[in-house]
Amino acid sequence: MLKKSALVLGVLLLFKVTQAQDAASSRYGIIPYPQQLVPQAGEFVITTKTKLVVPAGKTFSNEAAQLQALIKQGLGQALPAGTKAGAGTIVLTQDDQLAGEEDYTLQISTQQIQVGAKTPTGMFRAIQTLRQLMPVAVEGTTTKLTKIAIPAANITDHPAYGWRGMHLDVSRHFFSIDYLKKFINVLALYKMNKFHLHLTDDQGWRIEIKKYPLLTERGAWREWNNQDSACMEKAKTNPDMAIDASHIIHKDGKTLYGGFYTQAQMKDLIAYAAARHVEIIPEIDMPGHMMAAIREYPFLSCQGGVKWGKLFTTPICPCKETTFEFAENVFTEIAALFPSQYIHLGADEVDKSTWEHFDGVQEFMKEHHIKDVDELQSYFVKRMEKFFNSKGKKLIGWDEILEGGVSPTAMVMYWRSWVPSAPIHAAKNGNYVIMTPGNPLYFDGIPDRNSIANVYNFEPVPKGLTAAEGKFIIGAQANIWTEMIPSEKRADFMYMPRMTALAEVLWTHQADFDGYSRRLMTQYKRLDVMKVNYRMPDLDGFTEENVFVGKTKLNIAKPSPEMIIRYTTDGTAPTVKSPELPADYIIPGKISLRIAAFKPNGVHGEIYTLNYKPQTFFKPTEISGLQQGLKLDYFNGAYKGVTTLKEAGDSTGFVNNVIMPDSMGHGGKPFGAILKGYINVPETAIYSFFLTADDGANLYIDGEKVVDNDGWHAPLQKSGQIALQKGLHPIEVKFVEGGGGYTLKLEYRVNGGKIGRLPDEWLQVAK
Structure with a gap:
């Protein structure tokens, strides 16, 4: 009885602490x-x-x-x-x-x-x-x-870091001045102080340059491209994916998309931001990503004109004085327009192979003692930095500027997660570094229930730096690339509320995720009034693919009391007229439910599809002679999906869990992997599994596909269930990475408990 009383007292104390x-x-x-x-x-x-x-x-x-x-x-x-x-x-x-x-x-x-x-x-x-x-x-x-x-x-x-930034790409899809002001308002509310404005790219030139009027007269407009088409297809089921009609014109019998900012409009925006103590940093991306400019001024490339190569477009030519004349004229106007001490040059993803086929490149490199095309790009960057300095400005470039050598005064923006040595090398070289790694700070990646926590747990200073070297990490920012963000509402959804997590990392830098999560709930009503189309809190208590054994109830807790969870069973999306989900909805049999939480104003959050099917418990496998871990088969090369992986890998090894060890040496290159063994579950139950992957991964248990997360995509979580009897069951995870930064994580939940990492001791493999 004493133990029971103590337990009750403990529960009461915990309840009071939570209330407090x-x-x-x-x-x-x-x-x-x-x-x-x-x-x-x-x-x-x-x-x-x-x-x-x-x-x-x-x-x-x-x-x-x-x-x-x-x-x-x-x-x-x-x-x-x-x-x-x-x-x-x-x-x-x-x-x-x-x-x-x-x-x-x-x-x-x-x-x-x-x-x-x-x-x-x-x-x-x-x-x-x-x-x-x-x-x-x-x-x-x-x-x-x-x-x-x-x-x-x-x-x-006071802030922990001086650079607390957000980046917005207005080239792939264009955004109005009014939206940029709204964006600045949100940054200011959460004490973010840098607004990195990506003004030019292959898909459109967005800032008026008076000396080169064709940049905006024609370079700001395009016919529909494959990204627009993809957005249009998604808009059939998600109106936020519709392309903003205000940025569409009809000219010379063509439908064109685009827009640009006049210098007068930009001056007004800069003043608006300055009044809210937000600094706008312009980016004019070169020598690569210059198709919009080269189309109108073909002399800028080595060969004359521009086209898409295997990965990137033809860059401008660093071997011609006419190139530097153009660049200096453009940046003279940019330097006069933007009061920021920084100008971002870009200098990322340059197809340097096109330079090698230019007749004059070898003579130019020999004359300037340049040994390869990496040093040729470095020559371009260093020369532009000297020009920036002459205008009282500092150069920022993406971390590719480290290739071929970089001056110690250039600032490096680190984005390539698969090159973890880049920020360490830069800091040790004395370069100031702004951390923007693709995972987790590329906010164009579709958010899921882990996105906010991943951002909140981000540590700006990488391991491998001394305390003195760590001071060269001056902060971080999140980047919003807009290939698949065609509307202002979609942009809001993609960056809010996870930007608030980054704001706390960079200002407070004290880990209190539970406290932050509670405080975040108080922010939503303010964002509602500010008309921010934020991503609503996730619903929980289910997976995407669900199984049941006998009578099963679906009980979903509301993120906030005023929300109403509505559902359909006919495959259509829930609306405000759809029935409210009962508190204890009994699964009637094999069924597909679609559910969403609605705010009082009718706005809804994510629409979840929950598939249910009956299942009997899978019996355990009788096997002995096992040891802890999983067998890993590693495959060199690019595989579009896990079903294309061969039976035997190019190399093998063993791991403790569903992880890819750094020793496999895959850094940045495409590869595939199969992790195989047994899972020893401690009780008979329905187990939920959550598989996060970048790019694709599938989970199989007892030969059943439990989670399907296949295909090349940004970090994304998929989930599923399986009914297992206590004991050993065959488990297999197939994984493919298309090149770049990779993610692979398997978590589980049982009997409504917390989602957590799969215990190492559950995983076993034949000796």
């Missing part, structure tokens, strides 16, 4: 969380009689105006000005004792709010914290408040 954590998260639902927050009793109440005290001069005039705008949206009018601190005042103070440009303090009591900052940037960051502590009505709802209550607290805060 939820209450704290609701009261201080700030993302990114401050470095130090000491809760205080009570709250400060802002009314129309509260006075705002601002230091004399214009130091904080912009930030005071931003605060007033928030309060006016909430109360219907701005606050009267005050001249001295006292009860019922909000006081902005310049504090030169603070160390950093973005540091701030907040002292919120029941009587007063004191905001301290050294610079306008720090003051703006403080106001964003106040903004998140205010009710969501300050974001601009039609309902005006009679008061704005802010919970009391003492906050001391």
